[in-house]
Amino acid sequence: MPRVLIAGASSDIGLALCRRYLDEGWEVVGHYRTRRPEFDAFVSRSFMDWKCDFSDISELEKVIERQPEQLQNIDSFVNLAAELKPLKFEDAKAADILRAISVNALPGIILMQALAPAMLRRGFGRFVHASSIGVKYGGGSQSYCYSLSKHMQEFIPGSCRAWAASGVYVNVLRIGVTDTRIHAHLPERSLAERVEKIPVQRAARPEEIAEALFWYGSEKNAFTTNQVIAVAGGE
8 A cells, every 4th residue: 555645634635635545445644743533534544644843954864864653665755834924024033934944945855865765765755845926026016034944845857767666656746725724824815816816716625635636646647757847726
């Protein structure tokens, strides 16, 4: 049975993605920092939860060094973990930028380094990092640090090109505006006004984004690697 590690599994998109993998017969390791009650619905199935605070990089490194069962035999890693602190470019301090990079970018890099060797030995692996369509526009009015850190996720290491011959693929999805609870953290943003700028004239549903993430993060993706792909309704 293949196994996926979903970082940020307690998000709205993360929960939808957990369901998608479980429905396809995968084992799921769902990472979270703050547990949501919705996780309880997965416990009776092939689901393990993993609590880790990615804002403490030393904690993550210790977990990897101990190589717990949850991080063994991972066939796919989908990285949705992120922290969004509303902040304009003009107001961003060095500490704000460094924290965003530490929480939103470094864990994905460290986990790729940890998981890739076993994938290469087995001859199969999928890495999918979730970026943001905001990167295309230099970040929104309140999300400079967040978008900058997401842009770092789009920097696919050159060595990943060699992984393709061993069946290990790395892709980044620029996720567009999605109807999730995250908009409650952006009080100055009107979702209705933002949707008007999207060619398809609506926000995505979490299940639609989860479907795209699943496709690139499973055996269904047989030929695409080292790409940054927008799933954003035409933006």
